[in-house]
Amino acid sequence: MSGADHAIKRGGALMLALHVTAYGRPPVAVKDAPRPSPSPGSTLVRMSAVALGHLDRTVASGTFPAAPAPPYIPCGDGAGRVVESESFPAGALVWIRGGGLGVTRGGVAAQYALVPDAACHLAPPGADELLAACFFSPATSAHVAVHDLGRVQAGTRVLVSGAAGAVGSLAVQLALAAGARVDAMVSKPERAMLVPQGARVTSGAGPYDLFIDTVGGPALSERLDLVAAGGRAVLLGYTQGSRVELDLPRRMAHDVELLFLNMQRRAPQAFGVAGELLTRLSRGDLRLNLSCYPLEQAGLAWQALADGSAAGRVVLQL
Ligand SMILES: NC(=O)c1ccc[n+]([C@@H]2O[C@H](COP(=O)([O-])OP(=O)(O)OC[C@H]3O[C@@H](n4cnc5c(N)ncnc54)[C@H](OP(=O)(O)O)[C@@H]3O)[C@@H](O)[C@H]2O)c1
Numbered sequence: 001m002s003g004a005d006h007a008i009k010r011g012g013a014l015m016l017a018l019h020v021t022a023y024g025r026p027p028v029a030v031k032d033a034p035r036p037s038p039s040p041g042s043t044l045v046r047m048s049a050v051a052l053g054h055l056d057r058t059v060a061s062g063t064f065p066a067a068p069a070p071p072y073i074p075c076g077d078g079a080g081r082v083v084e085s086e087s088f089p090a091g092a093l094v095w096i097r098g099g100g101l102g103v104t105r106g107g108v109a110a111q112y113a114l115v116p117d118a119a120c121h122l123a124p125p126g127a128d129e130l131l132a133a134c135f136f137s138p139a140t141s142a143h144v145a146v147h148d149l150g151r152v153q154a155g156t157r158v159l160v161s162g163a164a165g166a167v168g169s170l171a172v173q174l175a176l177a178a179g180a181r182v183d184a185m186v187s188k189p190e191r192a193m194l195v196p197q198g199a200r201v202t203s204g205a206g207p208y209d210l211f212i213d214t215v216g217g218p219a220l221s222e223r224l225d226l227v228a229a230g231g232r233a234v235l236l237g238y239t240q241g242s243r244v245e246l247d248l249p250r251r252m253a254h255d256v257e258l259l260f261l262n263m264q265r266r267a268p269q270a271f272g273v274a275g276e277l278l279t280r281l282s283r284g285d286l287r288l289n290l291s292c293y294p295l296e297q298a299g300l301a302w303q304a305l306a307d308g309s310a311a312g313r314v315v316l317q318l
Helices: 054-061 129-134 136-149 166-177 189-194 220-224 248-254 267-283 295-307
Strands: 014-019 028-034 042-052 078-084 093-096 112-116 120-122 157-160 181-184 208-213 227-235 257-260 290-294 313-317
Touching: 014 295, 028 295, 042 093, 042 129, 042 295, 054 295, 078 112, 078 129, 093 112, 093 129, 120 267, 129 136, 129 267, 129 290, 129 313, 136 166, 136 227, 136 267, 157 166, 166 181, 166 208, 208 220, 220 227, 290 295, 295 313
Parallel strands: 157 181, 157 208, 208 227, 227 257, 290 313
Antiparallel strands: 014 028, 042 078, 042 112, 042 313, 078 093, 093 120
């Protein structure tokens, strides 16, 4: 086991941590977890907050290939202050992402985490600690969808589904900031209040130049019809279903590009824009709704994530 592997061992100083004790069960907060010791090539971080996301639930379900064996500490995204490091100054705010943390090895949902230096990223001046913990996936995914795949410009007519979600609401804001005209779809009327100002909530009026689909499912087929011939659709999520039937002659005649977003492959673009996006979020130029819970209430947070009642990114505070 390497120094940065957060497998759970007894002995030494203790800390508060979240443990997945068995696949298929919500994690539990424990007060007597062993505190990690500094190790070369890794940074010891006093964690401020961690993000709890759909991927963490999948890993804890035991269905994910190469998931760590219980008991393990979940969550790969977080932020905190450097305690000891060869690469970062003590006291600096770092956000954490990468290295398989919380996915193929133990994660960072604990008061202290030993993080491989390559998975630690210095936060820009003025960065907000809670946003630093959870911004990366939704903000960079929205950015790549809007700018790299969607090629949004001033006047582009854009439709975003799941527009009350973390990625969807940021896609709306980034498109608006680029001068696009944005329509937003939500799954339930009560979610409309979470759609960023400046977008029109609609069931889809069309025609659009670009459709950013964060929910997928069978409705994708008819929603493609809302895009003008020659336009584009970017699919990045499938919470409404992983299958769709396409009428191929109709699709060919319609000539709409259907683009799939895979952020694993687009990591270089994501890391390239992450600092700027965290600055814009921390300044309030972009907004990301957060549902914050103390680590001890991780069970409630887990449930809210599972039943879709959480508004925005779920964050556990330490
Ligand atoms: N392709 C990639 O590389 C990539 C990268 C990042 C994220 N994603 C995916 O993008 C999707 C959105 O991520 P997110 O962080 O924005 O998640 P989120 O904040 O939880 O939002 C999920 C959205 O999905 C919608 N939804 C529709 N049916 C749903 C259901 N049955 N259960 C839960 N949500 C449902 C909701 O729409 P309403 O708001 O209208 O209720 C909600 O806005 C996720 O599926 C995520 O896995 C993919």
